[in-house]
Amino acid sequence: MIQALTIPVLVLGTTGFLLAAVVVALDAIVASRIPSDDLVSAVDDLLPQTQCAQCGYPGCRPYANAVVNGESTALCVPGGEETHQALTKLLDRPEDNATLAEPLELTARIQEEECVGCGLCLDACPVDAIIGAPQFLHTILESHCTGCELCVSPCPVSCIELVEPS
Amino acid sequence: MTDLFVLFVGAALVSNFVLVQLLGLCPFMGTSNRMETAVPMGIATICVITISTVVSNALNQFVLVPLDLEFLRIITFIVVIAAVVQLVERYVRFASPLLHQLLGLYLPLITSNCAVLGVALSVADLPLANALAVGVGAGVGFCLVLVLFAGLRVNLNHSSVPQAFQGAPIALITVGLIALAFAGFRGIF
Structure with missing residues (x-):
């Protein structure tokens, strides 16, 4: 037994x-x-979390990881000079004179006669600059748009384009 | 070699675990909403099914059968599957934190995907090489069906569906139609 x-x-x-x-x-x-999670998190906290991918990394956390591994701190477009300063201070790096990444002087605009109101761009926008309800026409708040282009590819009718802000 | 190929195609298409044996429908419906989740989920499931099938087949042949403990199969296989899923989950978190966030709960839930246990149980008595062929075939079949269905489902979002059929009902009807199409593969051997 x-x-x-x-x-x-x-x-x-x-x-x-x-x-x-x-x-x-x-x-x-x-x-x-992998580098200690604490440092990556600390860097990640300083980034603006728009996940705009303008630094060349797929989002803020991957960029934070790369910064800890020695990537330049000057690549964050939405963060600008302020984030650059904060990052160099946190990591105790000498102020590198790398030119700060230029913010794109563009904002997205929906071509209203083509919009079908599917709402896919609403989900894609990291800064909630798109307003509108499903099945209705959407529009983009120019003052909030960072020009990150994340809404361009989800649009099924390709009606979003990047234009100079008026 | 031909035998292994026949087993592979058989597991992937002819007796596809999702559409013919109706196993693993929960992750199938859950992660086919978007192409971005369907493809990595399919690949993760291929890895889990392949590794866990081989490991549990070896465990069954070299430990459970000699000790006359075949009644422990289900629980041991689940332990193996859980461990393999943990390994895959850690790999995904290491390789792509974004993907890890996107898949969320569905990644650890591969443990409870009955297709994984179903494959492991159904090939437990086959030789190791055959089990590997069926494992890879079942994984590829799952991934293939998942990606096909995700593609259809993305289009479903933009089609006008009668109110009563919107959401899950039309998705299930679509699965049924794909399953009918897969019934056609029965004639190839």
């Missing part, structure tokens, strides 16, 4: 333990290869 119980328990316990050990070991290896 006892033996009939011990063997299954031992087999299952060993399997579980070994697999858990593999996961933990891999976790430790991965943790030693």
Whole structure:
């Protein structure tokens, strides 16, 4: 009776333990290869979180990761000079004289006669600059638009274009 | 070699785990809303099904059968699947935090995808190479169907559907039609 119980328990316990050990070991290896999460989070907190990808990275957190690994701190377009200063101060880097990334002098505009009111651009906008309800015409608040282009590709009828702000 | 290819095609198309055996419908419906989630989810599922099928097949052949413990199959396989999912989840978090955020809960939920356990159980008694072929085939089949359906579903959003059928009903009807189309693959062997 006892033996009939011990063997299954031992087999299952060993399997579980070994697999858990593999996961933990891999976790430790991965943790030693990525920079400490705290520093990345601190850098990430200073970024504007618009996820505009104008720095060339897919979002703010990937850019924070790259900055910790030695990428220039001057690439954040929406953040501008202020973010640049804050980042160099946090990371204690010498003020690099790299030219600050220029903000795009463009804002998005919806060509109103073509908009079908699908609402896909509403979800894409990181700064909530697009107003409108599903099945109705949308429009973009020029004062809030950062020109990040994230609304351009989701539009099924390609009615969003980037223009000089009026 | 031909045997393995036949097993692969059989698992991917002829007895597709989603459309013919109706396993794993929850992640299938849940992550097919958008192409951006469907493709990585399909790839993650291929990895999980392949690795967990091979590991649990080896475990069954070399540990459970010799010790006469085949009644422990389901619970051991689930432990294996959970561990593999944890590995894949960590890899995705390491490789692409954005993707990790996008998939959210669905990534750890691969553990409870019954297609994964279904494949592992159905090939437990086959030789290792055959199990690998079926595992890869089942994963590829899942990914293929998921991506196909996501493509259709994106178009469904823009078509005018009668009010009563909007959302889940028309999606399920579409799955049924794809399943009918997949029934045609039965004739290829």
